[in-house]
Amino acid sequence: MENVSQKRSIGIFDRILEILLSNLNSIGSVWIFILTLLINADAFGRKLFHSPIDGVNEIVELSIVGIVFLQLGDATRKGRLPRSDGLFNLIGRRMPNFSRFHGALFDLLGAVFMGLILYGSIPLFIESYNSDFYVGVEGVFTAPVWPIKLIIIIGCTVTLLQFVVFVRRNLARPKMRPTE
Template structure:
């Protein structure tokens, strides 16, 4: 069920990228042909990049595509699987802690954005509220934190099961 949620968030991010491509192309055509850009394109792009990253972060981790240096860990997983899994589990727990900190640090800015009606753009020209993106940061960081915990649990199970196999 959780993996489906992460997949849906990833798909939403992909659709959002497609919509941004349409927006940028419309802005270019508007500038070149009609001499009138699409208002707010720059602001929407800036907000969207952050939203898309946090929508797709958990799924990226789940499918093993998160950027990291695997040189040491891959060697350990092949030669010393228990130690490799233990080290990878620690890595996953640290990832969960980091994303929990991102979540915690994003609560107050989200609340403030809602309370004061924070927006980007210029009044009278184009404005967009920032709270939806700040909400996506909360949702994405929570989902990624949970995915890190799932991966840490898998690693811990492997470490414990290899200990019981060795003891028998």
């Protein structure tokens, strides 16, 4: 009985994480669309009216980082992180149990890497929030840095959780016989 409720709670956690990652990815996609409109409006404003939009460079600079971290977890979930699968797939067919271990190790290292980024990002977020760090030129355009630092923390956290889910899935896969 305990095992069934444990599996159900794991399934619920996986589903909540999947929904969260999909929503963050969607926010990143909408952000890209809005950024495209802003860049085009700035370009047309420069060319046609000799009047650029103040702060576009700063907004683009911050946005690229924010978008990457919003979409990183979903890219991880969907298996879109770059890695060489040729050797991994060959090993998987010939030594499926080693492949389970190898996959779990790869995902564990991904989780550790995200944890290290998270560990280093939290103090940067706190400092930027407490010190009111801004980008831009005062009096022309300024934007706070802390929201992007917060997005980095959120992105690292959900990506770390996705890697942990993958580790668990790899280790829970049943043992298999090699195929030729």
